[in-house]
Amino acid sequence: MRRQVPLILCFLFGIVMMLVEFSPHPISEGLRAEVIKWDLIIGPFALVIGVITLVHTHVIRVKRRVEHWQYSYLVFFGMIVMVAFGLPTGPKNEVFEWLFDNVQVPMEATMFSLLAFFIASASYRAFRARTLEATLLLVAALIVMIGNAPIGDVLWNELSPVGDNIPSTARQWILDNPNLSSRRGIILGVSLGVISQSIRIIFGIERSYLGGGD
Template sequence: MRRQVPLALCFVFGVVMVLIEFSPHPYSKFLYNEVINWSLIITPFALVLGVATLVQTHWIRIRRRAEYWQYSFVVFIGMIVMVTIGIPFGPSHKAFAWLFKYIQTPMDATMFSLLAFFIASASYRAFRARTLEATLLLVAALIVMIGNAPIGDLIWNKIMPFGENLPSTARQWILENPNLSSRRGVILGVSLGVISQSIRIILGIERSYLGGGD
């Protein structure tokens, strides 16, 4: 029974949600919105459990004096401040907006900006021309980079008597032909994989997500 009920619910809702996709009737839309609303109800309960595990994890770190345990205090201070201001006054309150704008957003931007350095280090490893594939990747990347920078065309046109704006034309060709066709291949594979996986879940063949095999 512990298994049968979730599997039956999964089958019914799976089939209904597929059919809704093909029906523009307002009743279908209503049903879709209802199901989405039901799923939203679960979130606050799960969030409470999530926050409880976060507190538990950092409390254990402080108690055991784990490496860099002091930073766990920063987590608690941040959480208490945001909750103290956010819950009674709401997210549009000036203090909450200030914290979001001047603390959270710059910290997010800092993490995002690290990406530039990581791209450089990953590219360095990936583009080392040790194999044919890596060499092709290196050549394609160089053309795309030169074609993307306006100065690439400028230099080419100055020093080469033929092929006006060749770097940007070559870049465009690479992006629109080999790159786009391989991306579409991946997208087709992913789409078929999603349908196949969905069928397995709807039919109850794939049930690992329920916790275990049979």
């Protein structure tokens, strides 16, 4: 009941979904549409787990008075404010949108923009041509960087007597050729892995998604 039924459900839904993909018959198309609907209905409930886990984590932080526990109240405050304005009327609420535009968006955008500083610092400290492989990586990165920057073509066209727009052309060649080959190799390898893992899941060989316990 606790493990066998989920394994059977996984097998049934997996097999049905796989078979209907191959068959253009109206009955199988209908079945496929129905399974997709089930997925769409069940899926949103999964988001509950995320919220429960986050709230639980911060409740524990407050209870145990871990370092900076006071800030957990801010998490609850932010959450309650958004829900209070958004839930009754829906996401087209003016205050809800204002909070998103002027608080959430700037903070998230700025948080990720910090990476520009860290990537520059890391490039200076750690990007070393120690080996042939590292040198290739470094050279490719520099060519793509300069090829991406409009100033690369401008400087080349001004200073070099040979060819036009060579930096952006070289960048494009790298992306179109060696990059494409290596990425395709990765795609093929990963896809074979996805397929074998999917088969293992459907046939109940891979069961880690059931978690621990009986």
